[in-house]
Structures are given as C-alpha cells and as structure tokens.
Amino acid sequence: MELAELVSRRPYPAAGLLLGLTRRCPLRCAHCSTGSDLFAREEPDAGQLERFVGSFNEENRPDVVMLTGGEPLLLPALAERLSVLAHRAGSRTALLSGMFFARSGNTRPDGNRPGSHRGRGDGGTGRTGRGGKAIPPAILRAIRSVDHFSASLDVHHEREVPRADVFRALHRIRDEGVAVSFHLTGTGASDPYLADITRAVEKEFGGRVPCLVNEVRPFGRAASWARPARIGPDPAVASPCSMAAWPVVAFDGRVLACCNQDTVDQRPVPAHLDLGHIGVDDWATVRHRALESPVLRMLRAVGPAHLAARYGSGPPAGSYCDGCRALGGDEAAAAGALAVAGGAAGALLDLTAAVRGAREGAQGVVRRHGCAEYAPLVVAGGAPAPETDAPDVR
Numbered sequence: 216m217e218l219a220e221l222v223s224r225r226p227y228p229a230a231g232l233l234l235g236l237t238r239r240c241p242l243r244c245a246h247c248s249t250g251s252d253l254f255a256r257e258e259p260d261a262g263q264l265e266r267f268v269g270s271f272n273e274e275n276r277p278d279v280v281m282l283t284g285g286e287p288l289l290l291p292a293l294a295e296r297l298s299v300l301a302h303r304a305g306s307r308t309a310l311l312s313g314m315f316f317a318r319s320g321n322t323r324p325d326g327n328r329p330g331s332h333r334g335r336g337d338g339g340t341g342r343t344g345r346g347g348k349a350i351p352p353a354i355l356r357a358i359r360s361v362d363h364f365s366a367s368l369d370v371h372h373e374r375e376v377p378r379a380d381v382f383r384a385l386h387r388i389r390d391e392g393v394a395v396s397f398h399l400t401g402t403g404a405s406d407p408y409l410a411d412i413t414r415a416v417e418k419e420f421g422g423r424v425p426c427l428v429n430e431v432r433p434f435g436r437a438a439s440w441a442r443p444a445r446i447g448p449d450p451a452v453a454s455p456c457s458m459a460a461w462p463v464v465a466f467d468g469r470v471l472a473c474c475n476q477d478t479v480d481q482r483p484v485p486a487h488l489d490l491g492h493i494g495v496d497d498w499a500t501v502r503h504r505a506l507e508s509p510v511l512r513m514l515r516a517v518g519p520a521h522l523a524a525r526y527g528s529g530p531p532a533g534s535y536c537d538g539c540r541a542l543g544g545d546e547a548a549a550a551g552a553l554a555v556a557g558g559a560a561g562a563l564l565d566l567t568a569a570v571r572g573a574r575e576g577a578q579g580v581v582r583r584h585g586c587a588e589y590a591p592l593v594v595a596g597g598a599p600a601p602e603t604d605a606p607d608v609r
C-alpha cells in the first residue's frame with residue numbers, strides 16, 4: 216500500500232483507525248508533543264488491543280490501521296500480532312517509526328552494546344549487504360508484517376538518529392518488498408531544512424520514495440499524517456475537520472473521534488469526541504458511534520467554528536480545536552446538529568463532505584492539512600521540491 220492511497224482515505228469516516236501502542240520512545244526529540252521518553256509507562260493493555268482488532272470482520276472493519284506511538288517498534292511482537300489480526304479481516308496496516316533501531320553508535324537506547332544481533336547470517340537479521348547496523352529480527356518481522364512503513368525525519372529526529380542511518384535502514388526495508396515513505400516535518404514551505412531533506416531523499420531514492428511533508432504543530436505522532444484545518448477569519452464560513460474521521464485509540468485505551476494530541480490527552484474526553492474504550496467496546500460499536508453522531512457529522516462537514524456560530528452558544532473563543540472541545544457542553548449546538556445532521560440526511564451530508572475532501576486525492580488532502588507546497592511529493596515520482604535560495608543545511 217503506497218502512501219498516496221493511505222492519505223487519500225483520510226477524509227472518509229471510520230475508513231482508518233489510529234492505534235497508539237505505547238507512549239514510550241527511546242528518542243528525545245525536542246518537539247515531541249506526546250511527551251514520549253523511555254520511561255513513559257502509559258500504554259493500552261495489549262490483550263484489550265488484540266481483542267479490539269480481533270473484533271473486525273470482513274463486513275465491518277477499517278480499511279487501514281495505523282500503528283503509532285510513542286515508538287510502536289518498542290513492542291514489535293504486539294505490532295506484528297495486531298497486523299496479522301487486522302489482515303485476517305481484510306484491513307491493511309501501516310506503521311510510523313522514529314527509527315531508533317537504525318541508530319549507529321556505541322550504545323543502544325536500551326543500554327546494550329550494539330551488534331548483539333549480528334553474526335547470525337542474513338536470515339531474519341535485516342542485513343542486506345548495505346553495511347551499517349542490522350535491524351533486530353523481532354523489529355524486522357514486525358516491519359515485514361505491515362503493508363506500509365513510514366519513517367519520521369526532521370531537524371529534531373536527525374539529532375537523535377543520523378540521516379544516513381535512516382536512509383540505510385529504509386533501503387533494507389524496501390529490499391524486503393515493503394512500501395515505504397518518509398514523514399518529514401518543518402516550519403513551512405520556506406524552511407531550508409525541508410528543501411534540503413526533500414532533495415536528499417530524491418537523490419538517495421531516485422524519486423521512488425514518497426514523502427508526507429507536514430508543518431510543526433502542537434500535535435503528536437498519532438496526528439502526524441495531517442493537521443486540522445486552520446480557522447478562517449469568519450467563523451460562520453464552513454471549515455470542515457477531516458481529523459474527526461478516523462477513530463484514535465489513546466494510551467489508556469480510550470477511543471476518541473479526533474487525533475489532536477491535546478484532545479487525545481484530555482480527561483474527561485469531551486462528550487462529543489468520546490467513542491468508548493477498547494476494554495468494553497468492539498470495532499462495530501466504535502464505528503457506529505463515529506458514523507452516526509450528528510455533532511461529528513457536522514464537524515466533518517462544516518467544522519466546529521461554523522457549528523458553534525450558527526447553532527451553538529456563539530462564536531468560539533481560542534483556537535479552532537479549543538472551540539471544538541468546548542462544544543462538549545453546548546446543548547444548543549448538539550440540538551442544532553441533530554436537526555441538520557440526524558438521520559439519512561445527515562449521513563448524506565457526511566458522505567458528501569468526505570467525497571469533497573477526497574476529490575483531489577492525496578495531494579488535495581496534503582494541500583489542506585499538510586505543507587501545501589510539498590503536496591506533490593505524497594506520490595512517488597511527484598514533482599521535485601520547490602526551488603529556494605536556502606543554503607544546504609547539512
């Protein structure tokens with residue numbers, strides 16, 4: 216499964232599911248909004264995760280399951296089991312990693328000496344004759360089990376894992392036949408880092424590896440496939456939120472309708488964004504709540520600001536997402552949403568919004584929710600990065 220196919224499904228409600236396997240991560244990226252480190256203990260119960268994914272069936276399942284964190288490859292056996300379970304129902308899987316396992320150097324993040332996986336032949340070791348560090352067998356099995364693998368890269372990641380190590384590991388993973396991509400983050404279209412890294416990826420992989428280019432946002436890894444829309448100058452004008460389309464399993468097993476990390480971490484969850492808990496709910500229940508809620512339909516069709524201004528207690532204060540979270544206690548907004556987006560008419564409104572959101576394909580999704588100038592790179596062989604006068608920062 217290529218990156219463009221995955222991203223193009225983003226506007227469709229419940230077409231995807233984001234699973235945060237753990238908040239732990241061996242890296243210490245300065246911009247990490249999940250607050251991840253090696254000692255962050257929060258993670259969903261593995262048995263509950265497996266039961267939840269095991270509740271998919273061929274008629275009722277997400278098309279795509281994204282395994283994220285923290286660092287999901289700290290739990291490689293669990294990632295592999297979840298991928299196998301999802302495949303049984305016909306879902307496809309993708310995994311986003313910070314690439315800690317690719318880091319060369321004298322000490323591994325778990326404190327062990329590097330090289331302990333070496334010297335076992337190439338069966339399952341991840342060594343493919345390209346030199347550099349081998350991919351540990353359990354991690355390689357997890358990677359082989361998914362349909363798409365994405366590596367995070369940005370200024371902060373590169374301070375933790377050298378770019379050359381990440382490139383070497385991506386070559387090995389491609390050699391395994393797994394579709395790969397980069398998730399690149401910068402400060403915007405004029406960021407010299409983005410110009411440099413996109414040129415480097417193009418040169419290293421000959422345009423065969425797509426990139427999702429995003430702008431640094433106060434959101435975490437689960438949200439990294441795209442950011443919410445920006446609020447316009449007039450809240451009465453519709454500004455839909457595609458980020459209310461794919462359910463997110465948080466680190467405590469709670470399921471939310473939204474991937475904004477502040478919202479994912481907020482307890483209690485705003486009522487209109489709460490889809491249940493993997494300890495008690497199955498996929499069919501979560502999907503039903505995600506699809507049938509009039510407020511969620513309105514968020515996806517017109518956005519929170521328009522809903523609040525038109526039907527609620529007035530224009531929202533604060534950011535686009537602050538206004539959305541405040542809708543949890545807004546009975547007038549809930550009543551307005553029910554009147555407009557309840558029943559079959561609401562389902563049609565929802566579908567129309569999704570089709571509109573997806574009509575320009577993956578590039579359109581990135582233009583709205585990522586770094587628009589680099590949207591063509593979401594497709595392998597997309598147009599080269601914009602020309603800038605920026606110096607090479609490496």
Ligand code: SF4
Nearest residue numbers: 240242244247285313
């Ligand atoms: S940004 Fe990602 S790779 Fe970096 S510390 Fe956070 S979870 Fe880990």
Ligand code: SF4
Nearest residue numbers: 443456459473536539
């Ligand atoms: S808080 Fe609301 S507006 Fe913000 S991303 Fe989540 S669902 Fe969308």
